[in-house]
Amino acid sequence: MKTAAIFELQDVSFAHNVNMPTVLENFNLKIEEGSRTAILGANGAGKTTMFYTLTGVNKPQQGQVLYKGEPVEYTKEGLKYLRADAAVVLQNPDEQVFCSLVEEDVAFGPLNLDLPRDDVERRVRKALRDVRMTEYARRPIQQLSGGQRKRVAIAGALAMEPKVMIMDEPTAGLDPQASMEVMELAEKLHLQGVTVMISTHDVDLVYKWADISSVLCNKKVEFSGNIDEFYSDLERVHRCGQLSPALYNMNMDVSWMNGLDPAPFPHNRCEFIAKFGKNRASGRLICVPACEEDACQKYDDVTKDLPGVSVGVYGSDSRFALRGKDVEFKFDAMDECYTCAASGQDSILIYDSIYEETIKGQAEKLKGFGMDVDMEVVR
Amino acid sequence: MSETADMDELAYSSRMVNWSPLGKLFFVLGLMIVGLLTDSLIVPMITFTIGIFLMAYSTNMKIPLIIGLAIGEAILIMILGSGMISILGDPNDPAFWDGHFLWFTVHMTEVSFNKAWLIFFRAIAGVTLMLAFASSTPIPHLAHAFKSIRCPPELTELIVLIYRYAFLLLERFLIMIDAAQCRLGYNGSMTAIKSYAGAMTGTFIFSMELAEKSENALACRNYHGYFPIFHEPPKMSIGWFVLTIGLAVALFFFGRYSAGWINMVDVFAPILGW
Numbered sequence: 001m002k003t004a005a006i007f008e009l010q011d012v013s014f015a016h017n018v019n020m021p022t023v024l025e026n027f028n029l030k031i032e033e034g035s036r037t038a039i040l041g042a043n044g045a046g047k048t049t050m051f052y053t054l055t056g057v058n059k060p061q062q063g064q065v066l067y068k069g070e071p072v073e074y075t076k077e078g079l080k081y082l083r084a085d086a087a088v089v090l091q092n093p094d095e096q097v098f099c100s101l102v103e104e105d106v107a108f109g110p111l112n113l114d115l116p117r118d119d120v121e122r123r124v125r126k127a128l129r130d131v132r133m134t135e136y137a138r139r140p141i142q143q144l145s146g147g148q149r150k151r152v153a154i155a156g157a158l159a160m161e162p163k164v165m166i167m168d169e170p171t172a173g174l175d176p177q178a179s180m181e182v183m184e185l186a187e188k189l190h191l192q193g194v195t196v197m198i199s200t201h202d203v204d205l206v207y208k209w210a211d212i213s214s215v216l217c218n219k220k221v222e223f224s225g226n227i228d229e230f231y232s233d234l235e236r237v238h239r240c241g242q243l244s245p246a247l248y249n250m251n252m253d254v255s256w257m258n259g260l261d262p263a264p265f266p267h268n269r270c271e272f273i274a275k276f277g278k279n280r281a282s283g284r285l286i287c288v289p290a291c292e293e294d295a296c297q298k299y300d301d302v303t304k305d306l307p308g309v310s311v312g313v314y315g316s317d318s319r320f321a322l323r324g325k326d327v328e329f330k331f332d333a334m335d336e337c338y339t340c341a342a343s344g345q346d347s348i349l350i351y352d353s354i355y356e357e358t359i360k361g362q363a364e365k366l367k368g369f370g371m372d373v374d375m376e377v378v379r
Numbered sequence: 380m381s382e383t384a385d386m387d388e389l390a391y392s393s394r395m396v397n398w399s400p401l402g403k404l405f406f407v408l409g410l411m412i413v414g415l416l417t418d419s420l421i422v423p424m425i426t427f428t429i430g431i432f433l434m435a436y437s438t439n440m441k442i443p444l445i446i447g448l449a450i451g452e453a454i455l456i457m458i459l460g461s462g463m464i465s466i467l468g469d470p471n472d473p474a475f476w477d478g479h480f481l482w483f484t485v486h487m488t489e490v491s492f493n494k495a496w497l498i499f500f501r502a503i504a505g506v507t508l509m510l511a512f513a514s515s516t517p518i519p520h521l522a523h524a525f526k527s528i529r530c531p532p533e534l535t536e537l538i539v540l541i542y543r544y545a546f547l548l549l550e551r552f553l554i555m556i557d558a559a560q561c562r563l564g565y566n567g568s569m570t571a572i573k574s575y576a577g578a579m580t581g582t583f584i585f586s587m588e589l590a591e592k593s594e595n596a597l598a599c600r601n602y603h604g605y606f607p608i609f610h611e612p613p614k615m616s617i618g619w620f621v622l623t624i625g626l627a628v629a630l631f632f633f634g635r636y637s638a639g640w641i642n643m644v645d646v647f648a649p650i651l652g653w
Contacts, residue, residue: 057595080601088599095589096596098543100387100517104609109600111607120609140388156600 004069006164006195007031007054007086012063014053023049025219027063031164031197036190038206038227039199041216042241047199048091050216051166056082084113087162091169093149102144102152103128103137109160120159127159130185132316147178154185164195171202180331183209184315191354207245208268208335215240228265247272264368270338274371283345285337285363287377289353295321302348302378310345312337314359315352322350338362341373387517389446393437395515400524400612402619403516407508409623410630414501417634420493420641423500425630430507437515450510457502465495475644475653489644496643518542520612527614532605539606544589552582 012027023046031037041047052058053065056072056079065072067082090096099105106127110120128134131151171179186196200206213227217240223230231237231244254276255262266272290298295318312333313319329336333349340347351359363373414423466483468491476487522535555578564574
């Protein structure tokens with residue numbers, strides 16, 4: 001089924017100034033509604049400019065930007081409508097975060113939409129909860145670390161309750177755990193029906209996440225689609241200032257060594273193990289959907305029956321609830337637990353209920369690698 | 380942490396943060412003006428005491444070092460200024476200290492000495508009152524209060540933007556100075572001048588870049604010329620009006636009644652042997 005494009009750039013050319021060289025030239029790109037899109041490109045390729053063009057900050061000199069099939073109107077009302085739907089998280093939170101207090105900044109966007117105060121309060125509470133910054137609500141921004149500021153910037157965008165979330169290098173400057181949390185949040189938004197666009201230089205991180213990847217090079221879209229196709233042309237990859245992900249390279253090498261077809265391409269560790277592992281019998285994977293309130297109880301119940309089995313936690317609510325518990329995989333736990341299963345070991349995965357579709361989707365993907373995971377959902 | 384963070388933190392953690400910003404401003408301005416309208420030394424002493432009390436209450440006696448130093452510096456400047464006034468009395472009046480001191484011809488009279496003390500107390504009363512206000516009123520609250528009295532929105536927007544970005548640029552300048560220091564940028568006076576000039580130019584260029592980036596960032600968040608406040612401070616009630624006018628009138632008449640009660644020459648004469 002073909003999905004409708006939520007954003008479309010048609011032959012867009014843009015220069016910051018008439019006397020300056022163009023940053024985007026005859027630029028064409030479609031962003032599918034509800035998709036997970038990665039935007040890749042070398043420094044200066046025009047990723048940020050493209051994001052600003054999508055949100056109406058940059059008005060193209062040529063071509064047009066369509067939002068939901070309609071050309072963007074560069075009027076006050078037209079831009080208000082567009083920006084109420086499309087939220088941006090900038091690379092540097094210090095450029096985005098403006099107010100002195102955390103909750104004041106998160107409320108800044110919704111207040112600009114003239115929403116009722118109750119609605120603003122609800123949105124602020126929810127956004128801060130989603131990024132686990134509730135206890136910092138009344139803290140001055142300057143007291144926060146870089147990672148916390150990034151979370152505030154993300155919360156500010158979440159509070160807009162956008163239909164499109166544009167994240168410009170959201171993991172830049174973050175430690176690996178915080179990066180994982182951001183990717184979980186991006187996945188959560190996707191599951192809520194939000195179209196998520198992420199620009200990044202971390203090819204390994206988006207390789208396992210994105211449905212569609214678009215590569216920008218020389219002011220144009222060089223490639224858009226399934227990224228494995230792009231990586232197969234090494235000369236093109238290098239011309240675009242890119243490098244292929246480690247997992248892609250390993251798959252190519254091991255496939256060649258074993259005389260196997262590189263396809264299907266594993267996009268995460270569990271798929272790689274499922275494809276090449278010697279142990280073809282799956283370990284048991286106990287899946288436990290939970291929420292912050294019942295995660296501890298469920299942890300106690302399930303670990304009592306299965307002592308010594310590795311436990312992973314996926315999702316910020318469950319992770320927060322189980323912060324004092326003995327959890328082996330605190331980050332990237334879905335991949336870790338499926339890797340256990342693919343290598344014949346039992347594991348328990350406790351996750352926020354919203355991720356159910358992602359968890360089950362991974363089991364389906366593993367079937368494509370010849371691995372039928374022995375999965376049991378405990379409610 | 381920057382000065383802006385210090386002031387912000389102080390203001391948001393103040394016990395007076397939820398008092399009406401306009402009410403507070405009206406109150407401190409009222410006391411400052413009444414201090415200027417009377418010749419009594421007692422009135423500025425009273426307003427100074429009120430300012431100190433309010434500042435202590437506002438900050439819960441936790442004044443950051445940088446602000447403490449700023450107050451100390453202000454007092455030092457006032458002492459110097461008042462000292463100058465006291466030694467430059469009317470040459471026709473009898474002096475109790477006459478002569479030369481450094482580059483100055485000293486002619487300290489009773490009138491100039493008392494005037495110096497009056498100006499000194501008025502000045503420190505003004506500083507403490509304004510600091511009590513500043514340490515309890517975040518700038519967005521002040522801008523919001525100005526908006527409520529129909530100040531032009533461009534003005535209130537400028538207040539917030541200048542406050543937010545002036546300190547950021549200052550921080551940037553200091554970082555550039557440190558970076559220059561790491562590369563021997565102060566090895567010789569000419570090099571130091573060049574380094575400072577470079578840092579200033581760099582800060583100026585950065586301010587352009589920051590302005591553009593911030594404008595884009597604000598546009599993405601649907602900013603349309605006004606900075607809204609999540610937790611709005613209360614409006615100025617009639618109570619503030621009554622309190623300020625009542626206190627100002629009382630102090631004014633008390634000031635007229637008590638003018639000349641304290642003669643600082645009499646206070647210092649036994650100590651200094653005048």
